[in-house]
Amino acid sequence: MPQLSLSVNARPVSADVEPRCLLSNLLREHLGLTGTHIGCDTSQCGACVVLVDGKAIKSCTMFAHQAEGCEVTTIEGLAGEGTLHPMQEAFRDHHALQCGFCTPGMIMASVALARDNPALDEAAVCKGLEGNLCRCTGYQNIIRAVLAGAKSMRGKHDV
């Protein structure tokens, strides 16, 4: 079985996984990082979004071996010691989740969106989250949270 090395949440990781192992399987089943959710497993819902070299991608639609040498960040990698990431904080403050199943993917997609777009507005949030489905909230509070989270990210460095 080919050996795989990458960085996950700033920690070096090596694993022996089959070629058909998806990045989502590696994270959940081999590394125990079950914050990354599998909603559809058909590339539609975005619950599995993580960052690979800073870019939001659907981890159910990438083989683990394609991430060889890459830096992967999951929802578990966002919070600091005892403090939530500003985007997580904003989702809590704005009641942007109900069941919470879509939330890890929503937050990872939103963090990338906020980093890439210094001037986010509502339309840009809607377009930026087109690949993330939520069955509960109706999206209104998610949009509010992303705008607020992006604003507080701008006030902080290294987030």
Place this chain on the structure above:
Amino acid sequence: MYEFQYHRPNSLEDAAKLFDAAGDPQYLAGGQTLIPVMKQRLAMPSDLIDIGRIGDLHGITADKNALTIGAMTTHAQVASCDKVRESIPALASLANHIGDPAVRNRGTLGGSIANNDPAADYPAALVALGASVQTTSREIAAEAFFTGLFETALEEGEMIVKVTFPVTDCAGYEKFPNPASRYATVGVFVARTKERVRVAVTGAGLSVFRAGDIEAALETDFSPDALDGISISADGLNSDLHASAEYRANLIIVLARRAAAKANAA
């Protein structure tokens, strides 16, 4: 998903050797089509040859006559590249409306045209702009490249290396996206170079096609109003739960008008 062997060559030569040595190999680019298809067990390659780290397949170059984009360039890279935005803004905008951000961060130009989904966006741009596809063995004009439903002129093992788009005077693309996937229910790309106009339609037929009547009308008068009174026959157009053939025929005119308006404003 069935088991397979995974390879990650660093050069076109190594990729070709791996392809020749394998039983039933397939190239893997962004995986945004191939991985879902493998999950459904509709594809069962013995070997996947990941072409993502081959340097020759990456990069965008531009001069005053043409724009050349490597096959492994992601939709997000095309959308955000200043060279593309300056020389053919309609192409950057098209790339920016494929799927969603996560799909755009992985999906590639080469993968999209190799797959030739009848509802894919890029085929319309290649045909309307008169692009040419450079493969590992030859150069193929866009119109000869897309040969039918999920069919292209690519031979077994032949790989797309890059695509060259001649720079046009102006161009515009409009699609009516499927609300779930954002694939084109219908998409129309209008491009004008000197006095010639080319109009390519995706989503409506088995594969991309040119709309001769619309081209002729726009060559006489390059404005949306030139399409008043023109109608497209629904014969042979796609009909499915998203849209009937008649609805698609009407969309072609509606979207051609909008694309022409965009091209005029560009």
